[in-house]
Every structure is written in C-alpha cells, then in structure tokens.
C-alpha cells in the first residue's frame with residue numbers, strides 16, 4: 250500500500266526540480282487504445298510449474314448493485330501441505346471487520362470522514378452453507394471481529410485433500426477503501442474468503458489493524474466467474490473474458506489473493522511489456538492511457554532489475570479512496586486523485602510502487618504484520634531505482650531527499666523503528682515515514698555495503714524465494730551470504746534502533 254501524504258509533500262515542495270519526469274511521460278498510444286481487444290499472454294513455464302499442487306479456488310460472484318451485495322459461491326480444493334494432521338481449516342473473512350465501527354479499519358479517527366463521507370456503512374458476510382466434501386461442516390468465528398472462520402473437518406493427514414464449499418452473500422460497505430466503494434463503484438479487495446497462513450503448527454489469525462496491510466497468504470490458483478449488470482466494467486486479478494453463458498471468466502495461477510474493481514464509469518486502456526499485458530481502468534480515457542503506460546514502464550524496469558514479471562496480466566484501477574494505492578496479485582488500486590492532470594508524476598510514482606509489489610509481496614511473500622518493511626521498504630527502494638533508471642541520477646537524488654532523507658530527519662514519536670510490527674503504529678503518517686522512508690534507507694545503505702549492490706541482492710532474493718514466503722531471517726541469511734560477513738549489526742541499526 251502507499252500512503253498519500255509523502256507523495257503529496259513531494260509535489261507541494263517548491264524545491265522540487267522534477268519536471269523532467271513529468272515531461273518525459275511518453276505514451277505508447279497505439280497500444281493504449283484497445284478495449285479488451287488484446288489477447289492475454291499465457292502463463293509461462295515457470296508460472297505453470299509454480300502452480301502445481303497449490304490450493305485451487307473456484308469462485309463465482311454475482312454483483313447486485315441495488316442492495317450493495319455480492320452473492321458468492323466458492324470451492325477450495327485443499328491439499329494438506331502443512332506437514333501436520335489437521336481437524337480445523339481456517340479462512341480469513343476480512344470483510345466482517347467492516348461490520349462495526351469499533352472494528353472497521355476505515356473507521357480510525359484520522360480517516361473516518363474521508364472513508365465514510367455519508368456516515369458509517371456496514372460490510373459483512375452472511376454465510377449460508379459451509380460444506381466439506383459435499384457434507385455440511387461445523388464452523389465458528391474464532392475471533393472477536395469475525396475475520397477468522399474456523400471450519401471443522403474430519404481428520405486430514407498430511408498429503409490428503411478435500412473440497413471446501415462456501416456459499417454466502419457479501420454486503421459491501423459504502424466506504425472509500427480497498428473494500429467498499431462510493432457512487433455505484435465497488436472495490437472488492439479482501440472480500441473472497443481465503444485460507445489463513447499456516448505457520449509454526451498454527452493458523453495465523455492476526456487482527457485487522459487500521460494501519461498497514463495485515464494480509465498473509467500462500468499462493469493458490471484461482472478461477473473466477475463473474476455476473477454483473479449491463480453497463481458495468483470489471484477489472485480483476487485475472488483477465489476476464491465474456492463466455493457464451495453471459496458470465497465473465499478468468500484465471501490466475503499462483504496468486505496470493507484475487508481482487509476486483511467494478512464501475513459503470515471505467516474507460517480501459519492496454520499496453521504490453523514482455524509477456525505481461527497491462528490494462529488500466531480509469532474514469533477518463535486519458536487517465537487510463539497514462540496509467541497503462543506508467544505500469545508498462547514499471548513492469549519493464551522491474552523485470553530488468555529483479556527478474557521477469559511472472560504473471561501474464563496486471564490490472565491498474567482508479568479507485569476513490571484516500572490512499573495512494575493498494576496491491577494485490579495481478580491488480581493494483583490507485584487513488585483517483587492521482588489521475589488529475591496536475592498529478593502526472595504522482596501517478597507514475599504510485600503506479601511504480603504498487604507495481605513493485607508484484608515482486609515484493611505477490612511473488613516473494615513476507616510477514617506483512619510483523620515485518621511490514623520487508624515488502625514496503627523494498628517497494629519504496631524499487632520506486633527510487635525506477636526513477637534512477639528512467640530519469641537519471643539527478644531525479645533520483647531529488648526524490649531520495651523527499652522520500653528517505655526527510656523521514657530520517659523527522660521527529661518520530663516514541664520508539665518506532667522500521668522493524669516494528671504494524672500494530673505499533675497509531676497513524677498512517679508515522680507508518681509511512683518510518684517503514685517506507687526510513688526502511689528504504691536500509692536498502693540504500695546496503696547498496697554501499699554489498700559488493701554487487703542492492704539490486705543484485707534483490708534479484709537473488711526474488712529468485713530464491715519466488716512463490717514462497719521469506720522471513721526476516723531468510724532475508725538476513727541471504728544478505729550475510731552475499732556480503733561474506735555478518736549483516737546482523739547493520740540490520741539492527743537500521744531496522745530496530747530508534748534514531
């Protein structure tokens with residue numbers, strides 16, 4: 250995710266000599282005007298190999314805009330790969346956090362008015378059926394905000410498999426957030442119930458904090474079927490195509506999650522980088538064209554730096570929310586304020602940060618609850634490298650000043666450090682300065698410290714942990730290996746020491 254403040258500060262500064270970037274926004278216009286006409290590139294061998302043996306989701310959604318509901322039917326083919334015998338399976342039902350003001354991540358004081366301009370609006374799941382191998386299964390919510398759904402299953406030995414079926418109705422809040430939507434738009438981020446992360450012999454059931462992105466998951470294969478009223482356009486982590494049955498269908502292999510954005514006002518533009526088709530969905534054709542081009546350039550740059558983007562599709566969606574952006578596998582949400590003509594450079598930076606999450610979050614998973622720096626600081630660093638590669642050292646230095654040097658000089662309350670877990674942070678502003686800004690300082694320092702520099706290290710990191718989950722220890726061990734010396738003191742200084 251990106252928080253809005255740091256980018257706004259960047260733009261408002263009279264000292265910003267960054268016109269070079271705005272002037273250099275060149276558009277691949279010929280590619281950008283297609284509307285669903287481009288063929289989706291197929292998954293390559295690496296993605297196909299990564300998809301083997303993963304849980305298989307088959308999800309059917311029906312949008313009912315008049316009642317702000319999505320009827321949802323889902324089957325998960327689950328093979329017990331935990332190594333432990335299981336008699337419970339845990340799903341994350343994040344939408345339920347939006348049921349009450351006390352638990353809604355959008356109802357924190359600093360963002361309430363921006364997220365709920367018409368007052369509070371609840372979001373929740375109404376569960377009708379839970380079946381295991383076709384028979385009714387007992388279930389309960391395992392935590393207070395009902396975001397962890399525990400399903401009892403007959404003893405499932407390691408390697409055994411079964412099919413979980415859930416039929417429910419999702420009530421989507423009228424809320425400017427990754428989960429919600431205003432004025433007839435729908436953002437379906439973290440709406441589809443998904444398997445919790447199984448780690449150290451237990452299912453993780455972290456709570457939904459207002460700051461940060463508490464979503465953890467292993468990769469799975471998704472097939473999506475969508476029904477929506479005439480006039481709506483849908484973006485999805487999977488490229489959708491209309492079938493003879495009137496439904497929209499798509500699939501995405503080895504994804505950490507799947508999100509959708511639906512609007513009656515979307516204009517669509519496409520571009521292509523290597524094996525990845527980018528489609529941008531925005532409220533104006535020009536906005537869609539610019540976002541598609543920005544995403545194309547980001548995919549191209551990060552593919553060169555950190556290894557080819559493994560997914561054949563990326564949707565970039567304009568969304569009415571008070572944040573910079575939000576990432577999912579195959580889909581990124583971008584705050585619609587970034588699409589103003591006067592914000593072209595902000596749009597490009599935000600798209601770059603969110604696109605970097607395809608590598609640092611989607612491809613290499615990490616603990617976003619306890620080590621949020623491990624994807625956010627890396628994406629912030631990647632964004633800086635994007636600017637250096639595209640616009641040269643001068644632009645890089647200018648951006649570094651605002652995004653890293655200034656947060657390093659800021660007065661931060663308490664003992665917050667970049668290595669802090671998300672629930673230590675009381676405000677988005679502190680979170681952004683510390684985890685993104687000061688966190689990125691670590692990656693810049695590593696560039697001096699490592700014999701081959703940070704980019705080569707990150708490329709190795711991506712290659713080794715692709716489609717897996719990398720702990721901080723994994724990051725540290727690889728770093729020490731690459732450097733040929735113990736990196737622990739350096740990480741302690743940058744991640745765990747309050748300055």
Ligand SMILES: [Zn+2]
Nearest residue numbers: 250251625628
């Ligand atoms: Zn982010």
